[in-house]
Amino acid sequence: MWRLEYVWVLAAAPLALVVYYWLPPYMQGRKALRLPFFDTMAQLTGKSPSRPAAPIGGMQRWLNIVVWLLLVVTLARPQWVEPPLTHTEPVRDILLALDISQSMDSQDFRDAQDRQVSRWTVVKAVVADFIDKRTDDRLGLIVFGTGAFPQAPLTRDHKSLRLLLDHTAVGMAGPNTAIGDAIGMGIRMLDSAQERDKVLILLTDGNDTGSAVPPLRAANLAAQHHVTVHTIGIGSPTASGDDQVDFDTLRGISSASGGQFFQAQDGAALHDVYATLDRITPREVKTLRHQPKQDFFWVPLGLALCLLLLWHGLAVLMSWRGRRPASSANKLDTKEGAWNSI
Numbered sequence: 001m002w003r004l005e006y007v008w009v010l011a012a013a014p015l016a017l018v019v020y021y022w023l024p025p026y027m028q029g030r031k032a033l034r035l036p037f038f039d040t041m042a043q044l045t046g047k048s049p050s051r052p053a054a055p056i057g058g059m060q061r062w063l064n065i066v067v068w069l070l071l072v073v074t075l076a077r078p079q080w081v082e083p084p085l086t087h088t089e090p091v092r093d094i095l096l097a098l099d100i101s102q103s104m105d106s107q108d109f110r111d112a113q114d115r116q117v118s119r120w121t122v123v124k125a126v127v128a129d130f131i132d133k134r135t136d137d138r139l140g141l142i143v144f145g146t147g148a149f150p151q152a153p154l155t156r157d158h159k160s161l162r163l164l165l166d167h168t169a170v171g172m173a174g175p176n177t178a179i180g181d182a183i184g185m186g187i188r189m190l191d192s193a194q195e196r197d198k199v200l201i202l203l204t205d206g207n208d209t210g211s212a213v214p215p216l217r218a219a220n221l222a223a224q225h226h227v228t229v230h231t232i233g234i235g236s237p238t239a240s241g242d243d244q245v246d247f248d249t250l251r252g253i254s255s256a257s258g259g260q261f262f263q264a265q266d267g268a269a270l271h272d273v274y275a276t277l278d279r280i281t282p283r284e285v286k287t288l289r290h291q292p293k294q295d296f297f298w299v300p301l302g303l304a305l306c307l308l309l310l311w312h313g314l315a316v317l318m319s320w321r322g323r324r325p326a327s328s329a330n331k332l333d334t335k336e337g338a339w340n341s342i
Contacts, residue, residue, distance in 0.1 A: 005077035012075075016068045063311055070304035074297045082292040092197040092281065093154050093190055094134065096127060097142040097182045099204035100168060102175040103235070106205075109267050119205055119234060120170050122267040127203075128165060130274045131158050140189060141165060144182035146174025146210055150189060179204055180211030183218035183253070187225050198227045199281055202253070205235035207246035215249050219256035229257040232273055234264045 004010070035041065042048065104120040111117045111125070131139060139161055141152040152164045179202065186200040200222065208215050222229050231250040247263060254261040260280070264270035 001081045003079055003081055004073075005079055007076060009072060009076040013069060013072050016065065060311070063307060067304045067307055070300040070307075073300040074304070078296045078300070080294045080296060082294075084291045092199065093138045093140070093193045094199045094201065094281070095140045095142055095154070095186045095189060096130075097144060097148075097186055097200060097202040098123060098127065098168075099145070099177055099179075099182075099206065100143045100170050100173050101145045101177045101204075101206060102171055103177075103205050104170045106235070108235075109270075111267060118170075122270060123203060123234075124165060124168075126267070126270050126274050128162055129271075130278060131161055131165070133278055134158075138193075141168075142182055142185050142189070143168055143173050144178050144185070145171070146176040146178060148178055148181040148185040149173055150185060154189065154193060176209040177204060177206040178211040179208040179249070179253075180213040180215040180218040183215065183222055183229060184213050186229075187218075187222055187227055190227050191225060197281075198225075199259075200227055200229045200257075201232070201277060202229060202250075203232040203234065204250070205233070205245055207244060207249065216252050216256060219253040222257040227257065228259045229253055230259040230262070230277060232262045232264060232270070234270060 100120065104123070105118050107116055107118050109117055109119050109122040111122060135158070138154045138156055139152075139158065140150070140154040141161060141164060143149055143151045151168060152161050155161060182202060183200065186202075190198040190200070211218070213221075219229060231254045233245045233247050233250045235245045247261075251261040253259075262273040262276065264273050
């Protein structure tokens with residue numbers, strides 16, 4: 001689409017007519033002889049004196065008008081504007097922290113076909129569905145056991161994230177559960193993010209057994225870094241030892257960081273939990289628009305310069321051709337005079 005960046009400049013187009021009719025004409029300086037009886041001679045010859053001025057023919061007048069209009073169009077800055085390009089950027093980063101300690105291999109959950117499967121199998125299916133729904137967010141993955149490890153950085157490449165999730169297995173991070181370390185890892189990964197909202201969703205089926213930073217201390221640090229931590233507890237609270245899920249600690253973590261605590265005893269409940277998380281963290285994007293522009297002010301400017309160069313070139317050529325016959329005639333008269341004198 002063609003457009004003029006400064007359309008108001010076109011209002012200057014009639015300015016040339018105003019200058020032409022209102023300003024005095026250009027006076028061309030010439031040599032003259034002052035005579036005390038000039039007025040008497042003018043009366044005797046019947047001619048009235050006139051001021052010398054540069055003669056402007058019809059063609060040159062039209063040339064001046066065209067060049068002026070081309071210069072006005074140049075100042076108006078013609079542009080070719082291409083169709084707008086839109087780009088969306090996420091305003092929320094979500095980290096998924098998943099417990100892959102040995103207890104996640106317990107066969108006490110049921111899948112969609114009501115078959116008894118491991119907790120990790122159900123967790124992977126539910127988390128994968130959650131990833132598919134969050135098309136506009138940057139998502140990352142942390143796995144933790146004895147230690148916490150970044151399995152996938154924050155990214156919008158959800159296919160790669162799904163692939164890394166599928167290749168994650170129980171026991172890869174050790175047999176224990178380091179909840180506090182997982183929160184600390186999430187804080188470090190989200191600190192470099194520039195998005196407005198930073199969310200960490202932590203899922204575990206046990207209690208903290210080996211973190212360098214206590215979970216509640218890590219939750220307070222998350223609140224200081226403006227990271228919201230939602231916690232999900234799965235498994236049985238009546239289990240004994242390290243397999244007993246500590247709902248009170250998970251509830252304290254979410255409360256300290258401004259998040260929510262969820263409890264899921266089976267696959268359906270876990271699916272509902274992630275559906276709720278999807279609802280309370282609505283998808284939001286920032287849309288950027290840009291229209292590429294190409295300037296073409298050089299076209300009318302170049303055309304005006306070409307017209308002026310062509311006009312002056314023709315004027316020089318005509319002047320040169322007009323002087324050649326006069327010079328030839330003078331040479332011929334000189335030769336004839338020399339012949340007659342002999």
